[in-house]
Amino acid sequence: MRNTPLTTLTGRVAPLMRANIDTDAIFPSRSKMGVDETDVSRFLFREWRFTDDGHERPDFVLNQTGRRDAVFMVALDNFGCGSSRETAPWALRDFGIRCIVAPSFGSIFQANCYRNGIAPIVLDRKDVETLGSLADKDATMTMTLDLSKQVLETSGGSRFLFTMPSGVKTMLMEGLDTIGVTLTRRAEIEAFQRNDVSTRPWVYVGNSSG
Amino acid sequence: MTLTKTITKTQAPRTLHGKLWDQHQVAVLDDGSELLYIDRIALHERSGAIALRQLAKSNRKLFEPSLVFGTLDHVLDTRVGRTDQTLIPSGTEYIRVFRNEAAAAGIVLFDIDDPRQGITHVTFAEQGVALPGLTLICADSHTGTLGGLGAMAWGVGISETEHGLATQTLNLVRPKTMRVTIDGHIGTGASAKDIVLALIGQVGVTGGVGHMVEFAGSAVRDLSIEGRMTLCNMAVEFGAWSAIVAPDASTFAYVKGLPYAPSGAAWDAAMETWSHLKTDDGAVFDREVVLDVGALGPHISWGTNPGQVASVTGTVPDLAAIADPVARAAAKASLDYMGLTPGQPLEGVPIDAVFIGSCTNARLADLRSAAAILKGRTIAASIRKAIVVPGSSDVKKQAEAEGLHRIFLDAGFEWRESGCSLCFFGGGEAFPAGARVASTTNRNFENRQGPGIRTHIMSPATAAASSLAGALADPRKVVA
Numbered sequence A: 001m002r003n004t005p006l007t008t009l010t011g012r013v014a015p016l017m018r019a020n021i022d023t024d025a026i027f028p029s030r031s032k033m034g035v036d037e038t039d040v041s042r043f044l045f046r047e048w049r050f051t052d053d054g055h056e057r058p059d060f061v062l063n064q065t066g067r068r069d070a071v072f073m074v075a076l077d078n079f080g081c082g083s084s085r086e087t088a089p090w091a092l093r094d095f096g097i098r099c100i101v102a103p104s105f106g107s108i109f110q111a112n113c114y115r116n117g118i119a120p121i122v123l124d125r126k127d128v129e130t131l132g133s134l135a136d137k138d139a140t141m142t143m144t145l146d147l148s149k150q151v152l153e154t155s156g157g158s159r160f161l162f163t164m165p166s167g168v169k170t171m172l173m174e175g176l177d178t179i180g181v182t183l184t185r186r187a188e189i190e191a192f193q194r195n196d197v198s199t200r201p202w203v204y205v206g207n208s209s210g
Numbered sequence B: 001m002t003l004t005k006t007i008t009k010t011q012a013p014r015t016l017h018g019k020l021w022d023q024h025q026v027a028v029l030d031d032g033s034e035l036l037y038i039d040r041i042a043l044h045e046r047s048g049a050i051a052l053r054q055l056a057k058s059n060r061k062l063f064e065p066s067l068v069f070g071t072l073d074h075v076l077d078t079r080v081g082r083t084d085q086t087l088i089p090s091g092t093e094y095i096r097v098f099r100n101e102a103a104a105a106g107i108v109l110f111d112i113d114d115p116r117q118g119i120t121h122v123t124f125a126e127q128g129v130a131l132p133g134l135t136l137i138c139a140d141s142h143t144g145t146l147g148g149l150g151a152m153a154w155g156v157g158i159s160e161t162e163h164g165l166a167t168q169t170l171n172l173v174r175p176k177t178m179r180v181t182i183d184g185h186i187g188t189g190a191s192a193k194d195i196v197l198a199l200i201g202q203v204g205v206t207g208g209v210g211h212m213v214e215f216a217g218s219a220v221r222d223l224s225i226e227g228r229m230t231l232c233n234m235a236v237e238f239g240a241w242s243a244i245v246a247p248d249a250s251t252f253a254y255v256k257g258l259p260y261a262p263s264g265a266a267w268d269a270a271m272e273t274w275s276h277l278k279t280d281d282g283a284v285f286d287r288e289v290v291l292d293v294g295a296l297g298p299h300i301s302w303g304t305n306p307g308q309v310a311s312v313t314g315t316v317p318d319l320a321a322i323a324d325p326v327a328r329a330a331a332k333a334s335l336d337y338m339g340l341t342p343g344q345p346l347e348g349v350p351i352d353a354v355f356i357g358s359c360t361n362a363r364l365a366d367l368r369s370a371a372a373i374l375k376g377r378t379i380a381a382s383i384r385k386a387i388v389v390p391g392s393s394d395v396k397k398q399a400e401a402e403g404l405h406r407i408f409l410d411a412g413f414e415w416r417e418s419g420c421s422l423c424f425f426g427g428g429e430a431f432p433a434g435a436r437v438a439s440t441t442n443r444n445f446e447n448r449q450g451p452g453i454r455t456h457i458m459s460p461a462t463a464a465a466s467s468l469a470g471a472l473a474d475p476r477k478v479v480a
Ligand code: SF4
Pocket: B073, B074, B119, B120, B140, B142, B357, B358, B359, B360, B419, B420, B423, B424, B441, B442
């Protein structure tokens, strides 16, 4: 979990205008990541960003002047599809990306974003394409996100309104420790379980360490 | 006196998902999301090691360790004579951290030498850890496989796994519902894999995004439980949040007697509840898709997403015929990567390697169907690597008892220990550089099976036929 608060955000935009960018591409399976590592940004888009011998590929967007410090990413449909690996949003977050704009997202990836301080924002494909081409034309363009107002605005004055369910929006804005929040309902969960043990006893046949 | 019965009867018709959701609801939160009770948490060493470690570091305890089960599959080597050493970078660390944390947390672990070890989504079905009507999560995107048993199972991230471990709940917004009704009798040589490939080809890889899918229809009822698991396994490949098949007599027959399944009075009580696990007549889904699979034949993917598929007798599509510009650009990039040209027939495209395995197609029925094609034959001399990796150690044992391993070995395949193996490339063991692979897995993404590897996904029978031909081949043409 990398859930620090996100309310507003201003910075550069990296357009990666492809559809179906999967989490294998974002965080390749062969990444030599230790169990306890806390910065995994070097694995981000490893195959696309670097050659096999570790040199930067100059044509990849995150290697270009003005995009290295991007905080926004714009992509086409189904961003983050595929494997559930949370290391994909971690790598984006550790690199500095705090907001991704796309017409749709892989659902597990999208859920992971909210818990890691990344706003996954859905716009119509037409708007995403407009935004992508604005960013593509001008590497110095910046954008501002205001989560409470649910608006994105580019330095050139283009505005895009979006919607986001209130629960996950709060999770982002307050950087909530969701486990702590849920544990305030411990008594309720225990009561549910006690009742459940008598109504669905077969659920509890699993034995511990056996 | 009979008043309560009358009241319950007035309830609006509900979908199966709706019933399961209601049954597991602990609380409705202010924002309209729900706190859902989780019956089972499955862990594997790749994501489970991190989840358990992070939880321990934050000084949090498991809410109910007896509902948590672990196995080794992703990192664990599948070569015969394996140890904790693995070719995958940092693999040994993952195995050992997972083992230690699992022991400290007091959870069951199907470890390297345990006869129950296997791929998460395979072994937890065979052992009865997953059961009809249970909610089950795992930090793995193919968790929905267990919907084939009538469980409500879905893949989550590591943070959500930690949340589940610490609270036995997840905080969720109810996804939309989608029913996929599949009718008709598939043709000979076709299987559940071909159905789901054809389906994804039709609805596209985003066709189910945001939806929990119920598979219904005569073709689904006709499938074995193993086939239903293959079907549900690939629902995530069209974006579905989860997938389920309502449990029926075949499901109950499959589950009865499994090690963790209830028995005696508990079984009777379970059956009483399970018999109601179906969508009520008149229940409304947010989306309905209908597919007729009458006479459906084998399918093979030609591109780099699972929606880019064609019949084995078909051709690589003509790019100009793809109307949607994004789909057309994606198809162009796929063909460049795959080294194929528009209009080219699929049958006869030379292959270099074959992989029969994965949580999609490495159950006993899958191995039987491949072995039936391979019996008494040998793979083409041009095949440089051909491996069979059973979905679980139990599948391996049963296959050996039937002599299937001899058929594979005699044909020229390697016969492995169970695990995920080359379903994905972990940085260790690899296919020959640039190989074109006939694979029974679920993902044909770029670099998924290794840098530059070109994956064609298909059924076990089609993979077996292709291994004999040394090229993509139609299993119906292999004469018994
Ligand atoms: S077999 Fe492949 S798809 Fe299935 S869990 Fe393992 S790596 Fe994932």
